[in-house]
Amino acid sequence: MWEVARVTEDDALRLGGVSLGSRLIHGTGKFSSAAVLREAIRASGAQMITLAVRRLHLDGDRRSELEGIDLTSYTLLPNTAGATSAQEAVRLARLARAAGLSDFIKVEVVGEPETLLPDPIETLTATAQLVKEGFTVMPYASDDVALALRLAEAGAAAVMPGAAPIGSTLGVLNAHNLRLIIAKCPVPVIVDAGLAAPSDAARVMEWGAAGVLVNTGIARAGDPVAMARAFSAAVAAGRVAHRAGLAEEAHARASSPTEGIPSALVRP
Amino acid sequence: MSQPSAGSSGPATGARLRERLQAARLYLVSDDATPAARLPLVLEAAIAGGVDIFQLRRKGVEPEELRQLAVQCRDICHERGVLFIVDDWVDLARDCGADGVHLGQTDMPLEEARRRLGDEALIGRSTHNREQVVEAMAHRADYVSAGPIHQTPTKPGRPAVGFEHVAVAARRTEVPVVAIGGLGPQEARLALESGADMVAVVRAICSADHPQEAASRFRDAMREAQTWPWIFINGVPRKCRPGEHLGELAAALELDGAGVVVEVNGSIPARESWALVELRAGDRLEVVHFVGGGSGD
Numbered sequence: 001m002w003e004v005a006r007v008t009e010d011d012a013l014r015l016g017g018v019s020l021g022s023r024l025i026h027g028t029g030k031f032s033s034a035a036v037l038r039e040a041i042r043a044s045g046a047q048m049i050t051l052a053v054r055r056l057h058l059d060g061d062r063r064s065e066l067e068g069i070d071l072t073s074y075t076l077l078p079n080t081a082g083a084t085s086a087q088e089a090v091r092l093a094r095l096a097r098a099a100g101l102s103d104f105i106k107v108e109v110v111g112e113p114e115t116l117l118p119d120p121i122e123t124l125t126a127t128a129q130l131v132k133e134g135f136t137v138m139p140y141a142s143d144d145v146a147l148a149l150r151l152a153e154a155g156a157a158a159v160m161p162g163a164a165p166i167g168s169t170l171g172v173l174n175a176h177n178l179r180l181i182i183a184k185c186p187v188p189v190i191v192d193a194g195l196a197a198p199s200d201a202a203r204v205m206e207w208g209a210a211g212v213l214v215n216t217g218i219a220r221a222g223d224p225v226a227m228a229r230a231f232s233a234a235v236a237a238g239r240v241a242h243r244a245g246l247a248e249e250a251h252a253r254a255s256s257p258t259e260g261i262p263s264a265l266v267r268p
Numbered sequence: 269m270s271q272p273s274a275g276s277s278g279p280a281t282g283a284r285l286r287e288r289l290q291a292a293r294l295y296l297v298s299d300d301a302t303p304a305a306r307l308p309l310v311l312e313a314a315i316a317g318g319v320d321i322f323q324l325r326r327k328g329v330e331p332e333e334l335r336q337l338a339v340q341c342r343d344i345c346h347e348r349g350v351l352f353i354v355d356d357w358v359d360l361a362r363d364c365g366a367d368g369v370h371l372g373q374t375d376m377p378l379e380e381a382r383r384r385l386g387d388e389a390l391i392g393r394s395t396h397n398r399e400q401v402v403e404a405m406a407h408r409a410d411y412v413s414a415g416p417i418h419q420t421p422t423k424p425g426r427p428a429v430g431f432e433h434v435a436v437a438a439r440r441t442e443v444p445v446v447a448i449g450g451l452g453p454q455e456a457r458l459a460l461e462s463g464a465d466m467v468a469v470v471r472a473i474c475s476a477d478h479p480q481e482a483a484s485r486f487r488d489a490m491r492e493a494q495t496w497p498w499i500f501i502n503g504v505p506r507k508c509r510p511g512e513h514l515g516e517l518a519a520a521l522e523l524d525g526a527g528v529v530v531e532v533n534g535s536i537p538a539r540e541s542w543a544l545v546e547l548r549a550g551d552r553l554e555v556v557h558f559v560g561g562g563s564g565d
Contacts, residue, residue: 029562053556054559065560
């Protein structure tokens with residue numbers, strides 16, 4: 001039944017020189033164990049995974065939840081999580097690239113500590129700088145149309161508007177804005193943050209989002225591995241639906257023929 | 269409440285003790301062979317020769333005899349601005365107003381000693397290998413001793429760890445490292461050049477005919493030593509060998525694993541050129557790797 005999750009070759013998502021068969025980007029935070037994370041990624045069919053850059057413990061346990069995942073078999077999307085300014089984001093991006101595994105960077109500059117909502121000005125500044133330095137930049141942004149256009153203009157390879165605050169499971173809070181961004185933005189729009197249910201992912205894919213990034217929705221599910229599979233199917237279904245073209249009717253109209261109804265049923 | 273330790277006249281006592289500990293170079297430990305009646309004389313002479321910290325270590329004596337000796341030594345030390353440490357006997361250290369206690373690997377656990385002594389008191393810990401250094405740091409030891417450098421009659425049967433362990437300890441702590449174990453003045457200098465901050469001496473001073481001269485010979489020899497510079501790694505003060513390059517440091521601290529990135533003072537040298545990056549005092553290193561993450565902090 002999961003065969004639907006396969007995307008056709010000609011419909012791969014192209015970003016910064018790579019071609020992704022799956023439009024689901026898989027976060028790697030908040031999983032209960034390295035084994036669950038590994039199985040969830042496998043079940044999701046994701047080809048791009050996010051990572052964070054953090055200090056190595058000088059003494060004691062240095063293992064991370066990435067233990068046992070062959071990072072070279074995925075396209076890595078390191079993030080700048082933890083940055084609160086463009087300068088910090090640029091520094092984290094350079095550290096991430098120096099690991100030699102990826103030129104991609106998800107710019108993430110938190111502007112407000114409690115809501116974790118992004119700082120649009122610092123995000124734009126960091127994006128412009130990192131594009132100049134040759135990164136493939138995918139900024140996480142608020143659901144603002146003008147900002148999305150500015151980020152695209154600055155050279156972002158994709159724009160990643162949040163559906164809802166990071167780490168929340170509030171789903172799509174501003175459907176109208178997201179649809180406008182998808183409609184207007186000249187680069188792929190990947191909806192990030194807050195997608196709790198596969199139906200949220202399917203919905204934004206139906207609207208024409210190029211992809212989604214899911215972390216908490218999978219990591220904190222009762223069965224993360226099964227949920228990864230469900231998101232995979234939902235993303236693929238939403239994508240196929242978008243390509244098929246959604247039927248749009250503003251008024252009620254019968255779905256069955258109105259001709260040839262047996263006369264006995266027709267009121268006099 | 270227990271008797272206050274000397275100089276406990278405010279909340280900064282602990283900080284002042286640690287400052288003095290940082291500055292200390294010569295650490296005298298008493299010798300069981302020195303008769304109790306002679307010990308105060310030896311101590312006074314050694315202090316005149318340049319001892320900055322004294323540990324009363326006495327095996328197989330009656331508690332009351334030990335207590336009296338402790339009070340006597342405490343007074344001598346405190347009148348002369350020398351730190352006074354009691355070996356093993358935590359409650360005695362607390363009750364006689366010592367500045368701290370020294371604990372061997374088989375003595376009281378550090379947490380329990382800290383609970384009994386409070387945050388102000390100094391707690392030192394003997395270490396013989398890297399794991400013990402890491403463990404001592406995890407339990408907030410104020411200094412670690414590293415030894416025995418040589419086999420000594422003070423600790424019969426304990427294998428010598430050499431200067432190598434001094435260097436290991438120096439790299440793994442931000443607290444003073446005390447080299448101990450059969451050292452003479454020239455070796456004391458070598459100990460500092462291997463990363464130690466202090467040298468502990470037992471017989472070479474206690475059993476000397478002239479403890480004052482013996483102590484000053486140590487002082488003089490150590491004055492010339494080239495000590496290890498402090499750098500910061502991930503915000504934590506750490507020492508490195510003088511003139512060391514990044515490649516050597518990374519190998520010593522096992523920072524050269526796959527996927528590890530090192531930033532030095534804001535720029536990221538390529539791994540191939542780590543050998544060209546000479547570390548200097550005050551350098552700030554960030555050592556990072558990838559961990560799981562989606563978004564947010």
